[in-house]
Amino acid sequence: MKISSYEKNRKKIGIFLAPLLSVIVYIIPxxxxxxxHLVFSIMTFCLVFWLTEVIPLSMTALLGVSVAVILGIVSVKEAFLSLGHPVVLLFIGxxxxxxxMTKHGLDKRFALNLLSKEFFIKSPIRLIIGFSVISFLLSMWISNTATTAMLLPLALGIIYMFKSKHIKDIGSFAFFILLSIAYSASIGGATTLVGTPTNxxxxxxxxxxxxxxxxxxxxxxxxxxxxxxxxxxxxxIKFHIRNFRYDLKTVKSIILKEKEKLPRMNRGERNTLFVFSLAVFMWILPGIANILGNQEMYxxxxxxxxxxxxxxxxxxxxFLLPVNKKESTLSVDDLRKLDWDTILLFGGGIALGKLIIKTGLASYIGKKIASVVSPEMVVLLIFVLVFSMIFLTEVSSNTATVITFAPILIGLLNEMKIDLFFPVFGVIISASFAFMxxxxxxxxxxxYGSKMIPIQRMAKVGFFMNIIGAFIIAVIILIYMK
Structure with a gap:
């Protein structure tokens, strides 16, 4: 089946299933x-629409909130307060x-300057570490998508050069260097509050x-x-490419040629670097005050x-800092290019989450689960929650999954009288760990679009990373809880 045909059928399935399942949920005593009960029905409808992507994810969230207003569950003023939530402002900024960073090429300059270091080009695994470290670090601050898209052409340039030299085992090297970029972007994005929307x-x-x-x-x-x-x-990766060898001069020439193409650092890059550094300093300043014990300053x-x-x-x-007499660092066109779908999805999603908690639905579901899970089974519970979130996000939007299940998890933990901070934190981190x-x-x-990633092999390596990631998250969360 062609992708376009599949997309068309998937939407038809969603349009048919969403109202049917939501009515069934409402009829069940x-x-x-x-x-x-109405909120449960609305959430069922939204979940099907999110899974089948009938309309943009944000529009589904806003549709759910709008239906709640029409049904008299919540007032329009209260329903849409979340669109002004402080985290929405953090998203936008x-x-x-x-x-x-992307517009003025600061991210690419950072990548090429790091990759051109002698350490990163001495061996295949070091080159992969170079690409993956850049992917990890950049995705802490810019979108995982932008990071991967920016590094992909550079990695492909090296791969094609190796192919032209008829280097043995290039297919395996190509597979792992591309995989390392994507996986490191997802992992790195979980490290900071602004690294990924789910955080x-x-x-x-x-x-x-x-x-x-x-x-x-x-x-x-x-x-x-x-x-x-x-x-x-x-x-x-090191274990799987241990027999691969390449010529140091070839790799060095590719990276240095790309670096030579970079113009001198322009005003836009300097402005961006200044603003970014200032923002990071102000973001971590309260935490530093807290660590130093200055609670008043904190x-x-x-x-x-x-x-x-x-x-x-x-x-x-x-928008205020100029790059020349006519232009500022950002323009109104850049404002239009923002990921408004994610921003609106967050506002609508938090509103739906509040309804799940406010109406007692989260508490009800929490009681049902708590009735079969004893407080002594906390270790098993954490492992199940983390594994479930990771494998759920393999087939559904991680943002939509978090929006749906975080309030239910909060209800469950409250019923079990377990402090909810670390379990919820662990589940949120898990939403970034879908690799298959x-x-x-x-x-x-x-x-995958590079045509160098066999899906069966990706699923095999991804399954290993899912299991390892889930184990690491669950163990560390349990240590934090103790």
Missing amino acids: MDISNDA SFLIAQS LIGAGFLKEEGYDIDFLQWILYAAPITVLSYIALIVY KFLKAHIPEAIVALLAGILL LPIATPPNAII
Whole structure:
């Protein structure tokens, strides 16, 4: 079946199944309020629409909230308060900084300067480490998709040069260097609050429950998970390419030629670097004050200069700083290019999540699960939650999955009288660890499009990384909980 035909049929299936299943859910007798029953029905409809992508994900979320207003579950004013949520502002500001990096080529300059170091081109595994480290670091600040798309042409240039030299085992090397870029982008993105939308969505749910995690705290909790997962990936790749050899001069010439093409650092890059550095400093400043024990300063910074305001002001500053007499660092066209689908999805998703909790639906589902899971089974519960999230996001949008299941998880943990911070944090990180299928993440899809990634082999390596990643996340979360 052709992709276009499949897409067409998938939408038809969604349009048929969504109303049918939502009606069935509403008809089934449940010991909950009518509002909670209606919300359950709405969430079922939205989940089917998200899985089949009948309409953009954000429009499905907003449709669900709109139906809740029409049915009298919530007032229109209360329903759409989440569109002004501080995390939405953080989304917008961080997306503007990332857009400026890509527009002026600061990300590519960083990549080529790092790759041209002698250390990274001495051996095949070091070259893969070079590409993957860049992917890991960049995706902490700009989108995983943009990072992968930017590194792909550079990796392909090296692969094609090797092919022209008829180097043995090039197919295996090509497979692993491309896979390392995509996987490292996904892993690295989980390290910071702004690295991937699911982190911000999770932080939003935690904030609603009274857990206000700052930028530096997120990094300190996430880094052990992501760094260990990255190391596991590199060890796995090193074992599988141990017999591959290449000519150092060939690789060096390719990278240096690309580097020579770079123009001198322009005003736009300097402006972006300044604003980015300033934003990162202000993001981690409250965390530094907290670590140093200055609670007064910490509270002041969190109240008056929160992450969302720092991001927003940084984005605005990029529209003010000039690159020449006629242009600023960012223009109105750049504003139009932002990922508004994700921004609106977050606003609508948080609104739906609030309804799940407010109407008692999360508590009801939590009680049902808690009735068969004893508090003594916490270790098993954490492993099941992490594994479930990773494999669910193989076939569905990770943002939509988090929006759907985070409120239910919160309800479950509250019923079991378990502090919810670390389990929810672990599940949010898990949403970035889907490695098996091209449809699981945009980085996976991008490298699969190179025609050098056999899907069976990707699924095999991805399954290994899913299991290793799930184990690392679950163990570290259990250590944090102890």
